[in-house]
Amino acid sequence: xxxxxxxxxxxxxxxxxxxxxxxxFQEGEFIAxxxxxxxxxxxxxxxxxxxxxxxxxxxxxxxKNVGDIGFVFQDATLMPWMSAAENVFLPLRLRGKSRAExxxxxxxxxxxxxxxxxxxxxxxxxxxxMKMRVSIARALVSAPKLLLMDEPFAALDxxxxxxxxxxxxxxxxxxxxxxVFVTHSIYEAAYLASRVLVMSPRPGRVAADIVxxxxxxxxxxxxxxxxxFVKQLSDTLRQVMPA
Amino acid sequence: xxxxxxxIAPFAFGLLGLxxxxxxxxxxxxxxxxxxxxxxxxxxxxxxxxxLNAALLSxxxxxxxxxxxxxxxxxxxxxxxxxxxxxxxxxxxxxxxxQVTPVVAIAPLIIIWVNQPFWALVVCATIVxxxxxxxxxxxxLAATPKDLLDLFxxxxxxxxxxxxxxxxxxxxxxxxxxxxxxxxxxxVGAVVAEFVAGSGGFASGLxxxxxxxxxxxxxxxxxxxxxxxxxxxxxxxxxxxxxSRLLLRRRDAA
Numbered sequence: 242x243x244x245x246x247x248x249x250x251x252x253x254x255x256x257x258x259x260x261x262x263x264x265x266f267q268e269g270e271f272i273a274x275x276x277x278x279x280x281x282x283x284x285x286x287x288x289x290x291x292x293x294x295x296x297x298x299x300x301x302x303x304x305k306n307v308g309d310i311g312f313v314f315q316d317a318t319l320m321p322w323m324s325a326a327e328n329v330f331l332p333l334r335l336r337g338k339s340r341a342e343x344x345x346x347x348x349x350x351x352x353x354x355x356x357x358x359x360x361x362x363x364x365x366x367x368x369x370x371m372k373m374r375v376s377i378a379r380a381l382v383s384a385p386k387l388l389l390m391d392e393p394f395a396a397l398d399x400x401x402x403x404x405x406x407x408x409x410x411x412x413x414x415x416x417x418x419x420x421v422f423v424t425h426s427i428y429e430a431a432y433l434a435s436r437v438l439v440m441s442p443r444p445g446r447v448a449a450d451i452v453x454x455x456x457x458x459x460x461x462x463x464x465x466x467x468x469x470f471v472k473q474l475s476d477t478l479r480q481v482m483p484a
Numbered sequence: 485x486x487x488x489x490x491x492i493a494p495f496a497f498g499l500l501g502l503x504x505x506x507x508x509x510x511x512x513x514x515x516x517x518x519x520x521x522x523x524x525x526x527x528x529x530x531x532x533x534x535x536l537n538a539a540l541l542s543x544x545x546x547x548x549x550x551x552x553x554x555x556x557x558x559x560x561x562x563x564x565x566x567x568x569x570x571x572x573x574x575x576x577x578x579x580x581x582x583q584v585t586p587v588v589a590i591a592p593l594i595i596i597w598v599n600q601p602f603w604a605l606v607v608c609a610t611i612v613x614x615x616x617x618x619x620x621x622x623x624x625l626a627a628t629p630k631d632l633l634d635l636f637x638x639x640x641x642x643x644x645x646x647x648x649x650x651x652x653x654x655x656x657x658x659x660x661x662x663x664x665x666x667x668x669x670x671x672v673g674a675v676v677a678e679f680v681a682g683s684g685g686f687a688s689g690l691x692x693x694x695x696x697x698x699x700x701x702x703x704x705x706x707x708x709x710x711x712x713x714x715x716x717x718x719x720x721x722x723x724x725x726x727x728s729r730l731l732l733r734r735r736d737a738a
Contacts, residue, residue, distance in 0.1 A: 290634075291638075292634050292637065307639060308639065308640075312634070314634075315631075318629060318632050322653050332635075335640060365736055
């Protein structure tokens with residue numbers, strides 16, 4: 242369990258991005274951080290990753306080693322001069338692993354996102370959705386305990402986004418990796434997450450903490466409880482947004 | 485428009501210009517020591533090609549040596565500037581000062597200080613040529629995508645890994661663009677230095693041949709040397725552009 246305890250973040254320019262955030266993330270949860278632009282959800286994600294330090298409060302981990310965290314950025318951020326497989330291999334390479342010993346893991350990660358046949362392709366020959374899949378494979382390859390995703394599907398077209406959402410949800414169900422997923426889409430949060438933290442506009446606070454009861458299955462996106470959940474999230478967001 | 489027409493257009497245009505030039509020289513009976521026509525210039529080259537080609541080779545040797553030194557120096561300084569803000573603060577103003585100082589003004593001093601004429605020329609040409617490599621490579625190293633730097637940090641990358649696997653390859657297109665500009669500048673620098681050294685009696689390079697032809701009023705020969713210089717400059721620019729395109733395409737294409 243990861244415990245976020247009274248975390249605030251003030252930037253050097255004086256902006257208070259996060260104000261007294263407290264939350265607990267259980268193992269195996271899929272948490273969506275939902276809120277309007279500028280509410281500090283990406284900042285919270287960077288704090289969880291350890292890329293930035295909180296100004297006050299603390300984040301507690303059971304244990305934390307290099308490779309325990311996978312991070313997927315808004316853009317695929319692949320290296321254009323490396324093949325898909327080389328891009329996925331990168332996190333392992335940085336930890337001194339050899340290409341030969343990790344080849345099965347790299348290919349398995351690519352297969353997990355449906356790109357087994359594109360191992361040797363350079364990013365220039367892949368579509369936007371495929372690049373994002375490679376990016377997700379790169380985050381999954383070290384079997385992280387926590388997968389942090391910063392609006393990874395925001396730049397994709399709707400068809401691609403729906404497909405990737407379904408595939409990501411499936412990966413989560415299969416691997417049980419804890420995922421924290423930043424989004425400003427109510428529908429995305431409602432479809433993907435097992436729990437949604439609704440955040441208020443700046444300074445970011447946790448305005449609501451709502452557990453999803455949407456049933457799993459192929460009808461997930463059209464089921465009545467999904468629609469009800471979307472309405473619940475919309476109502477909550479309406480309350481936290483200033484008029 | 486047809487692609488071939490577009491390809492041929494610059495040559496046709498040049499040929500038209502040359503014809504008008506030659507026509508005027510013939511029609512107005514301009515003496516060759518005032519303005520030689522293209523026919524005289526080609527004739528001068530054919531009459532003296534051994535000397536002119538040797539001079540071209542000499543100038544190109546200086547140019548390429550200066551380009552190699554510029555690339556090495558530019559990348560080394562850019563790396564130092566990327567590695568430490570102190571180094572950046574210390575180096576940057578001096579690089580700019582060297583860049584804005586006219587090399588004509590300091591070339592005589594350099595030729596005195598550096599005893600060996602060849603290396604004196606290389607030093608002058610390097611002073612002119614190294615700045616684009618330095619500033620472009622520095623810009624490339626500074627423009628490493630921030631997300632990728634974060635990714636490297638998250639995975640516990642060392643500074644060395646970040647440099648070799650990320651920052652240098654990300655800066656390669658910038659470096660190559662800088663190198664292309666430096667290539668033509670190295671030629672300009674070499675020619676300027678040869679002028680200064682040539683007027684001091686050091687006989688080498690196309691610039692010296694231009695001076696010599698001027699003194700002897702062999703104006704067609706002077707023009708022939710000038711044409712060789714212009715063609716060398718275009719060849720260097722074109723070749724470096726081609727190398728850059730091929731290299732990047734090979735690296736980034738599927």
